[in-house]
Amino acid sequence: MKIKKTFTLLELIISVMVMAMVISTLSIGLNGIFSSWGKTAKLSYRTERFIIIDRILDSAFRNAIPFSWKDENNRKRFIFLGDKEEVLVSYLKRINNPQDGALNFLRLKVENNTLVAYYRKTPILWWQNDYENMTREEVCSGVKRISFLYADIENDQIIWLEDWDEENFVNIPLAIQLKIEFEDGESEVWLRRTAGSGRRETWGLRRLNRR
Amino acid sequence: MKKIFFTFIEVVIAVAIMAFAFTAILAVSGTSAAKIAKAHQRWLIAHRTIQALEYFLLVGNSSATVPYFVFPYTDNRVEFSIVEPETLPDNAETVYMGWRLAGCKIKLLDNYGKELSSVIVEKILMETDN
Numbered sequence: 001m002k003i004k005k006t007f008t009l010l011e012l013i014i015s016v017m018v019m020a021m022v023i024s025t026l027s028i029g030l031n032g033i034f035s036s037w038g039k040t041a042k043l044s045y046r047t048e049r050f051i052i053i054d055r056i057l058d059s060a061f062r063n064a065i066p067f068s069w070k071d072e073n074n075r076k077r078f079i080f081l082g083d084k085e086e087v088l089v090s091y092l093k094r095i096n097n098p099q100d101g102a103l104n105f106l107r108l109k110v111e112n113n114t115l116v117a118y119y120r121k122t123p124i125l126w127w128q129n130d131y132e133n134m135t136r137e138e139v140c141s142g143v144k145r146i147s148f149l150y151a152d153i154e155n156d157q158i159i160w161l162e163d164w165d166e167e168n169f170v171n172i173p174l175a176i177q178l179k180i181e182f183e184d185g186e187s188e189v190w191l192r193r194t195a196g197s198g199r200r201e202t203w204g205l206r207r208l209n210r211r
Numbered sequence: 212m213k214k215i216f217f218t219f220i221e222v223v224i225a226v227a228i229m230a231f232a233f234t235a236i237l238a239v240s241g242t243s244a245a246k247i248a249k250a251h252q253r254w255l256i257a258h259r260t261i262q263a264l265e266y267f268l269l270v271g272n273s274s275a276t277v278p279y280f281v282f283p284y285t286d287n288r289v290e291f292s293i294v295e296p297e298t299l300p301d302n303a304e305t306v307y308m309g310w311r312l313a314g315c316k317i318k319l320l321d322n323y324g325k326e327l328s329s330v331i332v333e334k335i336l337m338e339t340d341n
Contacts, residue, residue: 029233033240040244047251050258149280151269158270160280175269177281188258191265191281 049140053190056117056139057178060106061192063091066172067103069123079105079123080172082150082164087176088126092195107134110146113183115139144181151175260319260328263289267315268332271340287327290318293341296333309338 007015067090068076081088086109093104100121107118118134150164150173164173175193217225259282266277273291282289294314305311313336319327 033237036244037240040240040247043251044247047247047254050254054258175265179280187283189262189281189283190258191262191269193265193269 050188052139053115053178053180056106056108057190057192059093060089060091060104060108061176061178061190062195063093064089064172064176064194065092066090067123069125071125071127077127078166078172079126080164080166081107081126082148082161082166082173082176084147084162085110085145087148087178088124089172089176089194090123107131108139108146108178110143113143114141115143115146115180140180142183144183146181147179149177149179151177256319256327259284259287259289260317260330263291263319264315264317264330264332267291267317268334271315271334271336273315273341286322288320288322290320292316292318293336294331297331298333306338310335311338312336313340 064080067079069079071077079088079090086107088105088107090103090105092102095102103121105120105122105124107124109116109118115138117137117139118131119137120134124130124134147162150161152159152161152169152171152173158174160177161173172194175191177189177191179187179189181187263277263282266281267273267275267289273293275291277289294316296312296314299305299312312333314331314333315336316329316331318329321327
């Protein structure tokens with residue numbers, strides 16, 4: 001006759017307890033690993049994106065120049081738009097191909113929680129809403145909002161403006177600051193001076209800015 | 212039918228291999244996390260130095276204090292100073308028609324006064340800038 005061996009209650013309780021301990025230890029460990037992995041991935045992404053933002057601002061803001069174009073009324077207008085949440089700049093760039101020219105135009109704004117840069121080799125006539133044929137680059141996701149500040153000089157003091165109305169100014173700003181607020185509550189700022197338009201850079205000959 | 216069981220030593224070896232693999236994964240993950248954190252920290256120091264430097268070069272005055280909205284970092288502070296330029300030839304005039312070449316020096320410090328980075332940028336300043 002075959003003897004059927006069964007587990008005792010004590011054996012079952014002990015085995016269930018051991019399994020529970022093993023599972024809880026594993027879950028705590030794995031949770032820690034996933035949490036650490038998530039934070040590392042986020043930090044890695046953000047560092048990589050910050051370096052890309054550095055590259056864009058170093059090339060576009062630092063080399064921004066007061067470039068103008070005539071409108072339909074033959075009036076000179078700056079290819080520069082300084083809003084609180086959007087900027088459009090003309091800037092000098094390295095000539096890699098003579099046909100491309102030495103100028104580039106950049107529009108920086110937020111679309112669907114993503115910081116987006118639009119580039120074009122020809123002037124962006126913003127007063128005509130001429131935003132066609134632009135190269136789009138998604139710079140950084142998870143952006144709640146961006147805001148710009150524009151620096152000017154008045155009575156030998158630096159003043160900061162939330163927007164730059166080209167109707168009132170004869171120059172582009174001395175410097176532009178970009179602030180990015182992320183959806184997770186973090187924020188970062190970037191200040192860059194524009195090219196050669198400061199008082200000292202122009203040997204004191206910077207034109208009085210207000211029209 | 213013959214039943215095959217694992218011996219105790221086989222189970223111990225299998226558990227040891229699993230523990231070793233788990234530890235190795237943790238070590239690699241930890242090392243990469245530490246490297247990424249270090250890279251981010253290096254970027255932060257460079258970024259904050261540039262942020263303060265841009266403000267200093269914008270204002271052109273070492274007595275200026277950087278406003279909070281430009282430098283919103285409570286764990287760092289900066290010191291500005293104007294030093295003699297290093298690249299000016301010995302026989303060159305230091306001041307010309309009210310203008311001079313100056314070295315704009317900036318130091319990024321932590322809250323305990325430890326220097327994290329330092330940079331000098333030469334720039335044309337007015338003679339009266341200090």
